[in-house]
Amino acid sequence: RAPDLQGFSAEGLRRVGAAYRAEVDKGTMAGAVTLVARNGRIVHYEAHGYHDAAKTRPMPKDSQFRMFSMTKPFVSVATMMLVEQGRLGLADPVADWLPELKDMKVMVEKRDATGNATYESMPAARPIRVMDLLRHTSGLTYADDAPHPPLREAYKAAGLRWTNVATGDEFVKSVASVPLAWQPGTRFEYGLSTDVLGVLLERLTGKPLDALLDEMVFRPLSMKDTTFSISADRRARLADALDSDPLKNEAWKWMDAEMAPGKRLRAGGAGAISTAEDYFRFCQMLLNGGELNGVRLLSRKTVQQMLSDQTEGLMPPSSTGAAPVFGFGLGFALRRRDGYGFSPGSGGEAFWGGYGATAFLIDPKERVVAISLSQGPSAHARLSSIFRQVFWGALVH
DSSP states (O other), X not given: OOOOOTTBOHHHHHXXXXXHHHHHHHTSOSEXXXXXXXXXXXXXXXXXXXXXXXXXXXXXXXXBEEOGGGGHHHHHHHHHHHHHTXXXXXXXXXXXXXXXXXXXXXXXXXEOTTOOEEEEEEEOSSOOBHHHHHHTOSSOOOGGGOSSHHHHHHHHHTTTTTTOOSSHHHHHHHHXXXXXXXXXXXXXXXXXXXXXXXXXXXXXXXXXXXXXXXXIIITXXXXXXXXXXXXXXXXXXXXXXXXXXXXXXXXXXXTOTTSOBTTBOOOTTTOOEEOHHHHHHHHHHHHTTSEETTEESSOHHHHHHHTSOOOTTTOOOOTTSOTTTEEEOSSSEEXXXXXXXXXXXXXXXXXXXXXXXXXXXXXXXXXXXXXXXXXXXXXXXXHHHHHXXXXXXXXXX
């Protein structure tokens, strides 16, 4: 009897494996794990290529991966759980818990009659709010994406090229020492907002972020392989990138999975390690409206709010044409229109990826969850695009 593939074709799903094996052969990555589910049923779950940089071990399906920015949705869900409990509000100033950020300045560019640029700092017009951290409208950015040369240098001087500080207090102090790139609430700018949000949750609850997420999200959803550090006895389960990847060494320093939290920042924007099956459980909970297997983390209306565009009119211009198509909710990027863009998809689709070459999407219209996990920072955009093309190409009804 043929398996129930929930509207996907067997031949089409086989193309996922073929496409990934081709990328392994090209040297794009060492290996990957891919998972596709529809209506809560997994229809594709495969490992491809190799687990290690030397390509001596086949990739197992339960490999753990550095998730980088796919950590952000975990923090966003925990935040909204606390909002539902009345412990904080989306309009609350973050300085209520992080007083270091009370009197922020904004760097502005001015040009004289000859076009020469000068830069000065002016007071922020309003406080950074909790919602600004969730939807990336706080005015914070990443160092390499800062719009002004002196701001990029200020980020690097403060140790904010990445989260290379050990504690949340040190991190927030560094954030407070540099100006914002934009006035709060005026522009979407992806950056350190979720890292700040993670420290806010630690201050609010009095618990380390990794322990808090384990208590609120990971254990309730039986995400047994999701953590912020990997013990020595489990090191062999952590997938690796090819040594030939030019971004590997720096990226792995940013995300030192073997260093215990407390010696490195518990980074709300980048610190988690997880597996395809664990991340599927998390995504399926959201697709179900906040519940999985009788365990409810969020109400249906809260999930609806999180997966609604909160950035209309705030997206910057984009040379790729993506800005009119994609928005951002409370922790997730969102597709605004069916079909439009470089890959198929539905309006209302929530998605994001991680710098190490991980990606996920949740499509409420099609009731689909799709996950692609690899390790290869240089291959991140390519693998995400290929995955979307081949798995959507397998959907026939």
